[in-house]
Amino acid sequence: MRPPRTIALDGPAGVGKSTIGKLLADRHSYLFLDTGVLYRAVSLAAVRQGLASADAISLSIVARDLDVAIGRAEPESGYMYRVLLCGEDVTEALRSPEVEQIVSEVSAHPQVRAQLLQRQREIARANPSVLVGRDIGTVVLPDADLKVYLDATIEERTMRRHRERLLKDPAFPYERVLAELQRRDKLDTERTSSPLSVPVDAILIDTTGKDVDAVLLEIEARMEAA
Known part of the structure; x- marks a missing residue:
């Protein structure tokens, strides 16, 4: 049986998509792409250029010309990948509070x-x-x-991200992480363009209380059956 050539991995923020996706790709010699990195790069460029997160036209130009x-x-380094924006290493900057604050709004623009x-x-x-994201399979x-949708309770996701x-x-408050994830969930599921949803033909895996190896084994079993 031929192994799947393309694997779509979707799910909400903080569910572990990037960790699982990167390990899966490494174990099976696949290319790994966290598509959220592209939206974070656009968001960081917008912050640096002083663009409003509501300025869809200017943001689309940034996305078009994204280097x-x-x-x-x-x-x-502790990172899964290294991201260069116009030749500058911005890997850490992509996770800054300024980017976290606007990335859902930026990514919502059609x-x-x-x-x-x-x-x-x-x-x-x-x-x-x-490929990892929120609308890969849809x-x-x-x-x-193969389409996989990872999910977990908001408490579990907050604990991981915190x-x-x-x-x-060391002083970052748990409550702030919880509020960020609740806000992102609302924006991601209610946006008009490509909202977060479970693909009808996806395998749904609840990762609450499961370690990485258990989730990987579950996906790999599906890969063999695909």
């Missing part, structure tokens, strides 16, 4: 999504790939060979 490169990170859609599809067509790769934040700021 971004995604490569391997050094193992000791004009921005349209500019980045073709780039994502071209990457997937060129290589056996694992919009970016509706014909993906643990990440504490590594950089």
Whole structure:
């Protein structure tokens, strides 16, 4: 049986999509693309240019002209990939509070999504790939060979994201992470363009209380059956 060439991995913020997707890609020699990185790069460029998150036209131009490169990170860096924006390493800046504050609004604009859609599809067509995002199975790769939707309770997702934040700021409040995720969930599910939803033909995996290896094994079992 031929293994799936394209794997779409969707789910809400903080569910572990990037961690699972990167490990899955590494274990099976797939290309890994966290499509959220592209929207974060547009958001960071917007912050630096002083653009409003509601300015869809200007943001779509930023997305069209985006000079971004995604490569391997050094193992000791703690990051899954290294992101260059106009040649500058912005890997850490993409997770800044300023970017977190606007990335959902920026990614909700149909004009921005349209500019980045073709780039994502071209990457997937060129290589056996694992693509991670919020509309991969519904919009970016509706014909993906395998679609997986990861979910977890808001408490579980907040705990995971808070643990990440504490590594950089030991005083970062749990309540702020919870509020951020609740806000992002609302924006992601209620936006008019490509809202977060479960693809009808996706495998739904609740990761609450599960470790990474357990989730990987569950996906790999589905890969063998695909």
